[in-house]
Amino acid sequence: MSEPANGNDGRPTRVTxxxxxxxxxxxIATVSRVVNGRxxxxxxxxxxxxRVVRERxxxxxxxxxxxxxxxxxxxxxxxxxxxxxxxxxxxxxAAEALSEQDMRIVLCPTExxxxxxxxxxxRLMHGTTDGALLVLPEETNDELESLLNHGYRFVVIDPxxxxxxxxxxxxxxxxxxANQAVRHLLALGHRRIGAITxxxxxxxxxxRRGGYHAALASAGIMPDPAIEVASDFQIxxxxxxxxxxxxxAERPTAIFAFNDNLAIGAMQAARxxxxxxxxxxxxxxxxxxxxxxxxxxxxxxxxxPLAEMGRMAVSLLTRLLDNQSFEALHVExxxxxxxxxxxxxxxx
Amino acid sequence: MSEPANGNDGRPTRVTxxxxxxxxxxxIATVSRVVNGRxxxxxxxxxxxxRVVRERxxxxxxxxxxxxxxxxxxxxxxxxxxxxxxxxxxxxxAAEALSEQDMRIVLCPTExxxxxxxxxxxRLMHGTTDGALLVLPEETNDELESLLNHGYRFVVIDPxxxxxxxxxxxxxxxxxxANQAVRHLLALGHRRIGAITxxxxxxxxxxRRGGYHAALASAGIMPDPAIEVASDFQIxxxxxxxxxxxxxAERPTAIFAFNDNLAIGAMQAARxxxxxxxxxxxxxxxxxxxxxxxxxxxxxxxxxPLAEMGRMAVSLLTRLLDNQSFEALHVExxxxxxxxxxxxxxxx
DNA sequence: CTGTTAGCGCTTTCAC
DNA sequence: GTGAAAGCGCTAACAG
Numbered sequence: 001m002s003e004p005a006n007g008n009d010g011r012p013t014r015v016t017x018x019x020x021x022x023x024x025x026x027x028i029a030t031v032s033r034v035v036n037g038r039x040x041x042x043x044x045x046x047x048x049x050x051r052v053v054r055e056r057x058x059x060x061x062x063x064x065x066x067x068x069x070x071x072x073x074x075x076x077x078x079x080x081x082x083x084x085x086x087x088x089x090x091x092x093x094a095a096e097a098l099s100e101q102d103m104r105i106v107l108c109p110t111e112x113x114x115x116x117x118x119x120x121x122x123r124l125m126h127g128t129t130d131g132a133l134l135v136l137p138e139e140t141n142d143e144l145e146s147l148l149n150h151g152y153r154f155v156v157i158d159p160x161x162x163x164x165x166x167x168x169x170x171x172x173x174x175x176x177x178a179n180q181a182v183r184h185l186l187a188l189g190h191r192r193i194g195a196i197t198x199x200x201x202x203x204x205x206x207x208r209r210g211g212y213h214a215a216l217a218s219a220g221i222m223p224d225p226a227i228e229v230a231s232d233f234q235i236x237x238x239x240x241x242x243x244x245x246x247x248x249a250e251r252p253t254a255i256f257a258f259n260d261n262l263a264i265g266a267m268q269a270a271r272x273x274x275x276x277x278x279x280x281x282x283x284x285x286x287x288x289x290x291x292x293x294x295x296x297x298x299x300x301x302x303x304x305p306l307a308e309m310g311r312m313a314v315s316l317l318t319r320l321l322d323n324q325s326f327e328a329l330h331v332e333x334x335x336x337x338x339x340x341x342x343x344x345x346x347x348x
Numbered sequence: 349m350s351e352p353a354n355g356n357d358g359r360p361t362r363v364t365x366x367x368x369x370x371x372x373x374x375x376i377a378t379v380s381r382v383v384n385g386r387x388x389x390x391x392x393x394x395x396x397x398x399r400v401v402r403e404r405x406x407x408x409x410x411x412x413x414x415x416x417x418x419x420x421x422x423x424x425x426x427x428x429x430x431x432x433x434x435x436x437x438x439x440x441x442a443a444e445a446l447s448e449q450d451m452r453i454v455l456c457p458t459e460x461x462x463x464x465x466x467x468x469x470x471r472l473m474h475g476t477t478d479g480a481l482l483v484l485p486e487e488t489n490d491e492l493e494s495l496l497n498h499g500y501r502f503v504v505i506d507p508x509x510x511x512x513x514x515x516x517x518x519x520x521x522x523x524x525x526a527n528q529a530v531r532h533l534l535a536l537g538h539r540r541i542g543a544i545t546x547x548x549x550x551x552x553x554x555x556r557r558g559g560y561h562a563a564l565a566s567a568g569i570m571p572d573p574a575i576e577v578a579s580d581f582q583i584x585x586x587x588x589x590x591x592x593x594x595x596x597a598e599r600p601t602a603i604f605a606f607n608d609n610l611a612i613g614a615m616q617a618a619r620x621x622x623x624x625x626x627x628x629x630x631x632x633x634x635x636x637x638x639x640x641x642x643x644x645x646x647x648x649x650x651x652x653p654l655a656e657m658g659r660m661a662v663s664l665l666t667r668l669l670d671n672q673s674f675e676a677l678h679v680e681x682x683x684x685x686x687x688x689x690x691x692x693x694x695x696x
Numbered sequence: 697c698t699g700t701t702a703g704c705g706c707t708t709t710c711a712c
Numbered sequence: 713g714t715g716a717a718a719g720c721g722c723t724a725a726c727a728g
Contacts, residue, residue, distance in 0.1 A: 042714090091430050095457050105455040128410040416721075700728100702726105
């Protein structure tokens with residue numbers, strides 16, 4: 001690393017394109033061409049410039065490029081929170097895919113505040129980022145569409161509500177995943193299968209509910225509202241909801257929890273009532289978060305390809321940014337059912 | 349939201365400072381002053397400008413500001429991976445603290461590739477971000493110091509090696525945390541306390557080892573190399589290392605795992621050998637990741653204030669960026685010992 | 697208090 | 713193939 005000249009504030013003066021141009025004996029336009037991999041430069045000139053660039057450790061100033069070229073190389077990601085594994089898995093996939101294209105994520109946790117999210121979005125989109133990934137956005141369809149009409153490029157990951165056709169989105173195959181989970185329980189002989197759902201009205205909840213009901217129907221079973229309780233996708237909620245489910249008169253022999261958090265909560269509720277899993281109660285989750293395989297017993301669950309959802313969203317966004325049109329604006333990624341130790345054949 | 353004019357490419361033309369200035373009947377300098385909250389504007393002018401800004405939905409173009417003012421409002425965060433809870437917790441704290449100052453994180457997962465990290469850093473620092481947070485960086489002391497000499501502003505979170513005095517860093521009080529954990533086991537009557545350490549040479553490992561040995565020494569116990577095995581901070585590693593520890597001739601009655609992953613691995617190893625926890629074996633972890641309270645039995649562990657470490661790093665960085673000098677360049681955040689169900693008095 | 701002006705570093709026509 | 717030059721939108725002196 002060579003020592004840079006220092007500005008009068010003691011901070012180093014960074015190498016600029018001009019300096020490279022002078023050193024290489026060419027114009028800045030040529031340097032720009034080389035740096036951006038344009039074809040119309042002679043091999044000789046190119047190599048010469050590249051050498052100087054390497055020697056001086058030049059890298060383009062992204063602000064300048066952003067201002068001049070109108071693209072920043074940044075993609076905004078609005079996400080309710082970064083910490084929960086659910087979100088960080090998506091983030092992880094997106095970051096990976098983006099860095100392959102030398103683009104970078106600008107992270108915007110919204111903390112579930114709608115207003116903040118909207119204004120974030122507006123600020124993100126204006127000369128700050130080239131586009132955005134909106135994870136579980138709280139915007140209404142109208143707001144999203146208005147954004148679209150303003151020329152904003154974005155794709156939604158895991159929409160909260162049914163989205164307008166025109167809004168690009170990627171999500172998991174919630175309905176078929178849930179269906180598969182319940183069929184598994186049915187195949188094990190369970191007939192009384194309770195459910196702990198997510199918040200009513202959320203798309204993921206309703207789709208999973210659809211799969212659950214459909215599977216029951218296929219076995220000729222009517223859903224019993226008494227053993228279908230709504231919760232909030234949190235562990236605490238699962239403990240509470242699981243408790244309610246286990247305290248009904250005719251107790252279910254199996255519980256389909258609409259996510260892993262709820263499942264682990266239900267496990268705790270069962271345990272505190274002296275029920276053994278899976279001997280006395282089978283439990284299936286949804287997500288397959290990392291720890292699902294490390295709880296005891298290991299959780300049978302529906303794996304959502306979270307990182308892959310992030311990656312897929314990036315790929316849609318990239319095409320959007322390149323002004324490529326494409327057919328499927330709504331992408332549903334297949335889930336995978338994973339059998340572990342928390343389910344077993346219903347006892348006689 | 350008002351409809352913006354459309355450029356010839358169909359994409360909307362964004363509102364610029366010039367447009368606001370014209371509409372408000374002032375100069376762009378005045379608009380800039382208002383937008384940046386400078387004091388030297390009359391109340392009347394200010395309100396007028398603010399009204400127009402609001403009406404037109406104007407937001408500054410960050411690229412332009414970055415280029416002109418030399419600050420971007422972005423802080424780079426290099427981090428080995430975003431997904432593991434350990435990292436996302438830190439990230440979460442940093443993002444929170446940063447967004448309070450209307451700054452944003454540019455996320456740079458390094459995937460443990462040193463070269464990539466270095467070049468990332470160089471690019472980050474050049475007109476892209478105002479500074480950086482380096483989580484568990486693989487740079488050598490020399491590289492870090494060279495960066496410092498180049499005027500780069502950054503703070504290290506959880507250094508891998510002992511850092512030069514001049515490099516700002518924040519970490520947890522590893523030594524005292526470990527000490528407390530082992531004292532707890534000693535107080536429960538354990539005398540034969542094994543350890544699963546992290547990779548040898550890592551600062552966190554060595555500091556925790558120091559605390560472990562010191563606690564043993566205070567009870568007049570010599571560390572026994574036979575029951576101190578190194579591992580990699582992963583669950584799989586914990587299973588393997590735990591197994592080795594439990595297969596030695598004179599088995600330990602307690603294990604201090606240097607992080608929660610290792611602890612949960614050790615639990616599995618114990619369980620697969622028919623040992624009950626905590627009846628036959630006490631286990632203590634380090635970190636207190638979210639699931640530590642949800643495994644069975646719930647894990648006794650040393651809580652690292654991860655989010656707080658992120659927040660503290662931001663606060664150091666902010667002062668750095670404001671050219672404020674400060675005393676303590678190395679900050680150690682206190683840990684908290686949390687007793688749960690995985691430890692109990694040694695059985696007679 | 698407010699306006700004028702000179703760039704920040706780069707990309708991109710448009711000539712040559 | 714290469715260079716000259718015109719900005720991109722904004723901030724920060726510097727005048728007034």
